[in-house]
Amino acid sequence: MKEEIAKVLAMVQEGKIDAEKGSELIEVLKEKEESSNILTKKTNSSRDDGPRTSKYLDKMLKIRVESSENDNVKINLPIKLVKVVLMAGHSIASSIPESEKYLKDIDINMILEAIENELDGQIVDIKAANGDTVSVIIE
Numbered sequence: 001m002k003e004e005i006a007k008v009l010a011m012v013q014e015g016k017i018d019a020e021k022g023s024e025l026i027e028v029l030k031e032k033e034e035s036s037n038i039l040t041k042k043t044n045s046s047r048d049d050g051p052r053t054s055k056y057l058d059k060m061l062k063i064r065v066e067s068s069e070n071d072n073v074k075i076n077l078p079i080k081l082v083k084v085v086l087m088a089g090h091s092i093a094s095s096i097p098e099s100e101k102y103l104k105d106i107d108i109n110m111i112l113e114a115i116e117n118e119l120d121g122q123i124v125d126i127k128a129a130n131g132d133t134v135s136v137i138i139e
Contacts, residue, residue: 004029005088013092026084056118057083061138068131079138083115 005026012022057080065073084106092101114123124136 002088006092009088009092011083024083025080030080030084055122059120059138064133064135064137066133079115082114086112086115114121115131 008017008022008025008029011017012019017025057078059079061077061079061082063073063075063077065071120138122135122137124134126134
């Protein structure tokens, strides 16, 4: 499945499809794999890997920017999508020479570890002197 997701991300990067269509395709791929995993689980075992992780992956990463000049931004991203894009996107981006200056200070493994450990709640809270605020929340 990782290869299929990488192909979708490459199509987005090349401009063959837009980000929204790419997100839809990735979601379909994940649903396909999940349904395949459910069938495999039912036939192989009755054990439960725990609802906690699946509930966590159903949460949203919410990014809020409130500007004193009313330039406000509200972004909601499913944790599932964030995890997939981080894993596939970082490997693609690291192969682009110009991206090194942007990627050098981003620890993707730390972000993925936070997701694996089910980090929850407000993870960024910035208040600038001019009244601008930025917050990142997982809920």
